Amino acid sequence: MIRKDFIEAEIQKLAQVLAKILRLKNDGNVDDAKELSSQTIVDSFGLTEDELDSLSPEEFTDRLREQKYSAEKLDMLAQFLFESVYPFEETDETFAALNKTAAILNLLETDYHQQSLQNISKREQIDKFLNNRQYE
Template sequence: MFQRDFVMNEARKFALMLAKLLGLKTEGEYAEYLKYFNEVLDEEYNAELQSLLELDDEAFKRRLLDAGYSPEKLNALAQMLYVFAEPFTPGEETSALLKKVMVIFNLLETEHHYESFDNITKRKSIYNYFNINHERS
């Protein structure tokens, strides 16, 4: 019972965090969005965006595995990075962000047997981005 309550509380916490990030970005509060995004990365993942982007896919995967994040926490990180990458302007940063999201989606599926229709839809959007921008990534 305690484990289930803990998981539910974690899921709620990340849902609220993602909702706040989406709200700030949608409202055009980019400075506040960026500040909150970086705070969450630091507090929840002990990371900075630039340091994550500098990791190759294998090092990024190893970092996530070593940290032992729950599926909910991994999914929240994937959603944060996906939202940050939107509207998918072609470029190195967008490609790096989307590659990190794909690493997380793969980990969720292979290590945690976690799949969602939302992530499948996002995966298709990412594939589409790379198909259109293959020479730039």
């Protein structure tokens, strides 16, 4: 019961940070929002930018499985990664973050049997952006 309460409190805290990121973006502070998102990924998930850039999607998925995150925490990580590069720019950082986000969404579907309309929408945006790169 204590673990469940801890996880719920942690998810609530992450949701509040995500709401702040979205407010910053709505106010036109995209750079501040991206910085807060990146910092939260480091602080809450222990993932550095170097790891996000260097790990393959498969290595990244294996690392997430080893951490045994709850589905809710994985979903939050996907949202933070997505928001850390949205709006999308054609940079290596963006492509790496989007590939990792897609890997998390796959993990949620295959291992946790979870899907949401929000994640389906994110996947479509990611696929469209990544597929446009292939045809250039």
